[in-house]
Amino acid sequence: MALESSERPSQPIAKFESMLKTDDVYFFDAEDFEDIIHHYLNHGKIALAKKAIKIGLQQHPVSIELKLLNVEVLVFENNLDVAELMLDELQLLDGSNEEIYIQRANILSKKDNHEAAVNLLQKALDLAEDSFDIYSLLGMEYLFMDDFKKAKENFMRCVSHDQHDYSSLYNVIYCFEFLEDHEGAIQYLNDYLDGNPYCEVAWHQLGKQYFSKKMFSEALTAYDFAIISDDSFIGAYFEKGKVLEKMGRYEEAIENYETTIKIEDPTSHAYLRIGKCYEKLGNDDMAKYYYYQTVHEDPLLDKGWLAITNFYIQKKNYKKALYYINKALNIDGENSDYWKRCAHINSCLKCFDQADYAYGQAIELGDNELDTWLKWAEAAESNNDLEDAIAILGRGTEFHPESAELLYLRAGYHLLNHDRVNARLVLTQALKKDSDKFYLFQEKFEQFSQSEWALDIIASAKKASR
Template sequence: MALESNEKPDKPITKFESMLKTDDVYFFDAEDFEDIVHHYLNHGKISLAKKGIKIGLQQHPASIELKLLQVEVLVFENQIEKAEALLDELQLLDHQNEEIYIQRANIFSKQDNHEAAVELLRQALAFSTNSFDIYSLLGMEYLFMDDFKEAKKSFMKCVEYDEQDYSSLYNVIYCFEFLEDYDGAIIYLNDYLESNPYCEVAWHQLGKQYSYIEMYAEALTAFEFAIISDDSFIGAYFEKGKVLEKLGRHKEAIENYETTISIEDPTSHAFLRIGKCYEKLKDIEMAKYYFYQTVHEDPLLDKGWLAITNLYYNIKDFEKAVFYINKALNIDGENPLYWKKCAQIHTALKNYDQADFAFKQTVDLGNYELDTWLKWADVVHINGETHAAIEILAQGREFYPDNLKLLYKSVGFQCMANDLINARITLMDALKIDKNQKKLHLFKEKFPEFGNSDWTQKIVNKYNKAS
């Protein structure tokens, strides 16, 4: 049975859900159905949204807006052909409906044809009386295309329309940051703050921009204004703490991190930063306490295990250090810096086989730092594999062809391997670079038995005369 208007529940959602539980039929305005469907779509309740569309179209079969919502659901469910067919029908009825263009753009976007999506959204602007949503969609399409300049312009339009649209504000700043235009971001945020002086989000973002360009005094001021605007803004306290750390004001930094813990439940990241501050203050016991709190709070935070590793490594407790670096590697075994630390610890423990393996992992994962090649070669040499050490240094020279540490160490190892022909060639290569022989001591001091030999002296003297 149909209910009279004075029997209807007050809220459309409540009324609709009541209807679904009974055999009664309630009548709604088309706009009510639109609100109902939007509500369910926004909450991810697709099946209820579909019911709303179905019943809505039964009561209002000519509603273009409900049919457009049907298109939205079809696109969501990847029923693209049905969606496009329905859009074709709707465009014949209302060719100036912006939502038709938006839904077609959505289809192109799902198909990774972002250029076509942008073109359709720009057409939608011509028919729109409220372009805010379209500019937001345009901004996202430009982000997909890595066109950060155009994305920035689109999101700026959104902020112009609604200065409280913090999502778009964040996106504007994200674009500035990606373009590494920190000065531009600072100018933009200062202009924004002229009309929104108590916006904690803008002050927070401004502080971060100043931090990027190492204007720490200005960054601190910005974070303090963010806190004045909202004294429970955890992000501002945390960022202020990081700046104070960079300024060496570790006790003040700890106070700010502790404030974040007092406002909300403690986080592993806050514990980690407090631990690092105590480590800088040489308070090892307190640092240790907070590092252990870090991994207790989040056992999967590999940086926490690395912090404990470094603490024990620095106090030369290598047995504990190797235990904890393995914890970090169990979480992120693809991190070359963890493998490098592992190699350094095994080297200190004189576990040269394990150190060799760890250095190999370090390089295989993309760490080509100079000291990686030098230390790896030393480990392999100590392990009795001088020829392998020479090969490692040769690989390093591909990245650092003019590095004298690599060249002189190569000469020494080639001499030890009795490869005197290549040793002479490498020594001459080194002396061509080291014209004043300021770095020759790297060879002579490390390998005195060869550095002072007759044949090396002849080569050195030859280059002395040449220079």
């Protein structure tokens, strides 16, 4: 049955869904269809939104607003060519509709033409009565263009219009942070809080800004106010715990982390922080318990496995440390941090062939830190493979051409390998690069200070480097 317009359902969404389940046909005003479609789009129910658009256009075939919502869905689904053709038709009908420019801007944005998108959004601003949604879109376009100053200005306009627009508030602070203007962020948040003293989101963000400036007392106060504003705000308890850790107040930090667990389901991050606090307090049993809880809760959290491994390394219980790092590698063999830690443990156990292999794996997985190259070469040398150690240092120099340390170590290995020619050449390079670090060579290869032929090479290298 069809309802007359005077019999509009009081709950359009419920009536619409009821209609989909039956053979009944209800009549809706175009505005009702707009509300229904917006509801489904806001909840990510694209299929239902498309059904509503189809039925809506059947009942209101000349509705420009419904056609524009159809364009919005087409753009979302990357049917850009079809969307542009529809916009061309709509612009002939209503060239002063700002939504046409907004959708054209969305299409250009998807094509990475952000400057052109900004120009169209500026035109939409000239036509719009309510412009703050457009300011939000402009802010996003400027973010894509890495123009954080203009992005910040546009998001600020959104917040000034709607002080509960927390998405824009977060974006404002993100821009301040990217510009490394923590003082500006603090001033902005304090001004915002003058008019919104019970906004837990703003207090939380203010605490993070103070924390980044190591103003721990101020950060603690901000988090306390966030909790006063909303005593179930998990993020504030967690961040407060981090501040208390930095202040050495580990027992209080534990209390705050435990509060997050009481409010909501436990998280691996909370367990990890509690474990670290107990370790700082010297309570090894509780530290181990919470580290085990961490990896049980989230076996993919690398910080959990590394925390257990480091715990046993500090206790010099290398066999236990190796057991846990191997468990971690069985779960994620592509983690370079795991391989590097595995290499260190094997070096401590004097299993240099295993250490050599593990350092190689870490490098292959993208760990190109100077320290890794140096330790890999030392592991190869300890494994009585000087040629390999020299080759490793040569590869490391490609990634760290500024490092004299790699050259001094390589020169020493050439000497150990009785390659006097290359030893002289590499040592000369090292001295030219940084003669002040010659002590590294002297400390590592003290045996050559007594060798006449080695002293001759060193003297000639020093002369050549001048």
